[in-house]
Amino acid sequence: MPTIRVVNLKKYFGKVKAVDNISFEVKDGEFVALLGPSGCGKTTTLLMLAGIYKPTGGEIWFDDQLMNNVPPKYREIGMVFQNYALYPHMTVYENIAFPLRAKKMEENEIKKRVHDVAKKLMIENLLDRKPGQISGGQQQRVALARALIKQPKVLLFDEPLSNLDAKLRMMMRAEIKKLQEDLGITSVYVTHDQAEAMTMASRIVVFSRGKIMQYGTPDEVYRKPKNIFVATFIGNPAMNLIRNLDYIKEKGKAFLVSENLRLELPEDVAKKIEESKNSGKFILGFRPEDAKIDQKESDMGFWAYVYVLEPLGRDLIINLKVIGTEELIKIFAEDEVNIKKDEKVFVKLQHGKIHIFDSETEELII
Amino acid sequence: MKGKGKVWIFLTPMVVLVVIFFAIPVVLTAILSFTNMDYTFRWDFIGLGNFKDIAIDFVIPKVLLNTLIYTFTTLALFNVGCALLISLLTTSMPDRWGSFFRTLWMLPRLTPSVVYGILWLWIFDPTEHGLVNFIRAQMGMPPQDWLHQAPMVMIIVANGFIGASMGMLIFTAAIKAIPTDYYRAALIDGASWWMITRKITLPLIKWQLLFVTAYQTLSLLTSFEYILIITNGGPTFRTEVWALYTYHMAFSNYRFGYGAALSVILVIIGIVFAWLYLKMFKFEDLMQKPKVEVD
Structure with missing residues (x-):
């Protein structure tokens, strides 16, 4: 099975840059997901891999063969x-x-074979x-x-599960993954559903507006998102953000502050911020599961009001309004917390599980 | 007023028009076919007299043959054949060019029919001033008298060039409505243009093919205005088709009863063909079958 290499690939439709200078590699037998919101260029990329669209620029390689001008067949x-594209006038047998x-x-x-x-x-x-x-x-x-009957060397999927209901989708998700693992066919899978990408792919290419935001394993894009887009696109509920923070130092201690919020930073985080090139404004990010509710104030965190509760059976999502910023955040509750609406609680963040982004570039600092 | 009464208020104007201009003439024609009405406009009933006359009319076999040749050659070569070919080709090229060629084929439709007919008279003019003979002259060939050499070809070509555009429009719309993914899937699976056309496009526009074939058969069976302008059925009945013969009988010879009988037969011929098409295209199969859920 070939290794797919995409080098500086571009596709313009008139003035619209559907795919704008992207590069990535899919290893022999690997399952890679192209993930992004609709209109981000992921399907265009897939159609270029298939040979339906001709690239405006850049190269597509299958192993050491340049594919740009190779017809689809x-x-x-x-x-x-x-939508499966099954021919409606033919039987299932004839379709296959x-x-x-x-x-x-x-x-x-x-x-x-059929x-x-x-x-x-x-x-x-x-x-x-x-x-x-x-x-x-x-x-x-x-x-x-x-798709399989020709014994292809590359499998391309264009949102194959999005027309199915939720239950069937979860079932087919596992089945396609198992099938791909058994056959070992190099696969590229386009989806806008982050859960699909996370569960099925060995690596994910996150797209936005024709550009690659991040390329990494599901764990990398989840744990170390490179920018605000990836941080908020991946994960459900999305990563919590508190915007518009300033960095200050007082008596040797470092803080991220806004008008009514004051968050003390650990030394290693402060050091990273100081070493970085930044605009002076920051965004704090943390995952819903990386914060805890407490009744009393401790070293790293802030106060918030309970805004609304969303019970999910196994989990409880607590919606909070951060005091002094009006930002809404969601956190997963510890099991059996006793909490009421409008209650004032302390949100305790975990060391090593916070992300700080530059406000202007929206890129990750730490 | 409420309920169904209201429906009639809206329907009445159209119903009146249909009755006056369609239903009554149809009934009158049918009744007329049993009379020997002439320029005196008297309703003299003669039973099946006209139909007996038709059976022994020595021109009728020639007219019938002309009608079949004219109708089915025009249909096969132009109104369906050429229309389908233009649609398939113009949807396989970049859309800018496709639209250009389709617009070109639409031009005859935009021309008044008398002007269009006279245009063909000029094209087939027997002197060197006619387009075809002019081209032949450039190649050193003598002029031909097309009206006597090939009058049937003249009327088929003239009708075909204008008739192809309707099928073209319908087929093009049908082809463009086929989901792009069918073609993408077929391209990836290595199907040739011919295989895609035969296995995907044609089966998926079967309904439109049936419609255009049936509609154009009926329309060609009953149309005669270009033939009237270009050859007027001549020379000596060589392009006299059934509808034109009916017209000549009724309005040149003033045998209204005989003309009515001829048109009644034409209607019957039309119904027979429409029924044949429905059988040939397996009309029932074109209808969506109920979906069976087995999960």
Whole structure:
């Protein structure tokens, strides 16, 4: 299976820079997700990998072969589309057999291969139905079968699960992941659903407005987001942000302050801030699970009012209004906390689990 | 007024128009076909007399053959064939060029029919001033008298060039409505242009193909205005088609009863073809089958 290398890839539609100078690599057999909101250029990138769109600039390599001018059919790719793109007038059998018919394969071989792949995807009993007569989940499997039957070296997925209901989506998510691991086909998976990207991919390319915001493992993009975009796009609920903070030093101690908020910083954090090139204004970020509710004040934290409670069964999300800033934050509660609306509580942050971004560039400082 | 009464207030004006200009003439024509009405406008009923006359009219076999040749050649070569080809080709090229070529094919539609007919008379003019003969002259060939050499070709080409645009519009719209992902999937799977056209495009525009074929058959069966302008059915019945013959009988020979009988038969022929098409295209299969959920 090939290693995919994308180098300074660009795609402009008139003046719109859909994909603006991006580079990344997908290793042999790796499962990489392209993640971003709609219109961020992730599908455009996928269509360039497929050969449907011609890049405006840059290079696409499969191993050491430059693919820019190679037509789709010679790229040895299988693709699954968001709406499955199953031909409505053909039976499931004919849909799956289509790529082999295009190769003018012998009828016996086609029959054998269709039945093999249908068996693997548990759709053997549907072969003589039409796509309109089977459910969304089954259509999804047929689309997968059609992509796999050519024994492709690269698999491309364009939001394949977004038309399914939540329950089915979680099931197919695991199944696609298992299938990819078993087959070891280099895969690129486009999605706007961060949960899909986190659970399925070994690495994630986070997109925004045609540019790559960060490329890393799910843990890296979650634990060490490079900028505010990644920090807030990944994670549900999103990372909490307290904006518009100044850095000051008093009696050898370092603080992030706003009008009514004063947050003491550990020495290593203060050092990093001082060493960095910054605009002088800062944003504090922390994940909902990295803060705790306390009744009394301690060293690193701030006071807040309980705004609203969101019980989720297993978890409880506490919405808080930070006193002095009007910022709303969400934190996961310790189990069985006894807390009431409008109560004043201390939000205690954990050492090593806070992120500080520059206000102007929105890039991570620490 | 409430309920269904209100519906009639809105329907009445249109219903009156339909009754006056469609229903009554249809009934009158049917009744007329059983009379031998002529320029004296007398309703003399003669039973099936007109139909018996048609059966032994020596011109009828020629007219019938002309009608079939004219209708199905124009249909196959232009109104469906050429229309489909233009649609397939212009949707396979960049849209700017596609639109340009389609606009070109639309031009005859924008021309008044008399002007359009006279244009073809000039194109096929027997002297060297006619377009075709002018081109032949440039290549050193003598001028031809097209009206006598190939009158059927003249009326087929003239009707085809204007008739192709309707099918073209409908097929193009249908092709453009096919989801792009079908084509992307097919391209990735290595299908050729021909395979994509045969296996994806054509089956997905089957409904439109049926519609245009049926509609244009009926429209060609009943149309005669360009033939009237270009050849007037001549020379000696060589381009006399059924609808034109009906017109000549009724309005040149003033045999209104006979003309009405001819048009009744034409309507029957039309119905037979419409029914045949529905069978041929398996009309029921084109309807969406109920979705079966088995999960």
